[in-house]
Amino acid sequence: MYPRKFSYYAPSSLREVVNLLRQHKDEAKVLAGGQSLIPMMKLRIISPSIVIDLKNLRSSLAYVKDSGRMIRIGALTTHAEVELSEALRSAVPLLPETARWIGDMQVRNLGTIGGSVAHSDPAADWPVALLALDASIVVQGSGRRVIPIRRFLKGPFTTALKPYEVITEIVVPKPRPGHGWSWQKFERKAGDFATVNVAAVVVPGKKGSVQSASIAVGAVSPTPYRADRAERMLRGKAPTRDLVEKAAEAAAEPAQPVSDLRGSAEYKKWLARVLVRRALEEALSRAGLTLEVATVA
């Protein structure tokens, strides 16, 4: 399979990228790692007449930096580089774990975090993890904009990016040391997109209580969502099995999945609830919060 013909540019500065985008607007597509764009072009789902390859910006846009309260990840950082980052493993372990489950080794070696966020597949993994972490997306167009991920994700394959803007960086506020976290991805076969994916972060409070919890649910609605009601149910409480179960139910409530080859809508909604429960159990336990053992009747 070949993509349709296109003109190829590999500019060496961000300014040139933005200028090319201004000139060609919707005719142009930005190529990062190509692990979503190239398959779509080969299948001729999209056929841009201009491809702007960012490969010459890798030296300036592939990095993981710890700037104290924030982790900054360059848009061209590959999934594999996030997966193998020692700095992230200790500061925000949710990120390398999310990376580990994306595609397969070869896909992770080319695919980038910025590319995945810009593509914004409703079943993708990065948007879910970044939503749970309250990350922001830094974009460059006529100026620089910092967009909280909640406002960045607009719909399936739709983001707040303007046609002449390009993602340069992902900024992740570092969760407090001692926080608990969990990544739950249910996939039909190795390397597949998620049937449902869930990220949870729990910050422990005083005397065995939850100070705050954040839960993001993916692949079951037009964009991943935060389970706000479930988060409020947990805040300030000492967690119990019953509370976790109720929170999981509340978290799955907004899900509006569609039936497809990965399962029926009913199944996916139930799976969302199960994965949120597992995510909370794991995150609470990693935060050092114990649940009473459930009694089996």
Place this chain on the structure above:
Amino acid sequence: MPRRPSPRAAPSPSPVQITLKVNGAQYTHSVEPRLLLVHYLRNILGLTGTHVGCDTSHCGACTVLIRGPGEATWRAVKSCTMLAAQADGMEVLTIEGLAKNGELHPLQRAFWENHGLQCGFCTPGMIMAALGLLVRNPSPTREEIKWGISGNLCRCTGYINIIKSIEQAAKEMKEKSITL
């Protein structure tokens, strides 16, 4: 009957000049922007050891190693999901580049000795993926090997002998300090 527009009617975009090293030899070619790396290797360089299986980045038969300028380690990628233009300035290693002075690479010999193949179609990709894993993790556990080759499909062997082959090669490469 209305005439279908000829695909040749569209103006051809300018070709891209690429210079890259494949298995140690340097090449410069002018290529169509849409040419995929796998087709460049097979059709232009005649290196047909890299196979096209599914052509949709699922099967891994097209796996090769690449190394960009200034990059310390090689990485395994699927050459059916990469443009030849993206490989400009890079080094590429294919299955043809593994044997040295007529002697098989430990991975190639291990696949042979452990019956790690039947039809052999997936083998070049399987070996390059295994090498991509070993350059990063020279002593993988059985689980890590399975995880490492999860992007490669084999329809003959049931994978058991492939895993055995990679285990044997990893051991030998470690003993003989072979890093690639």
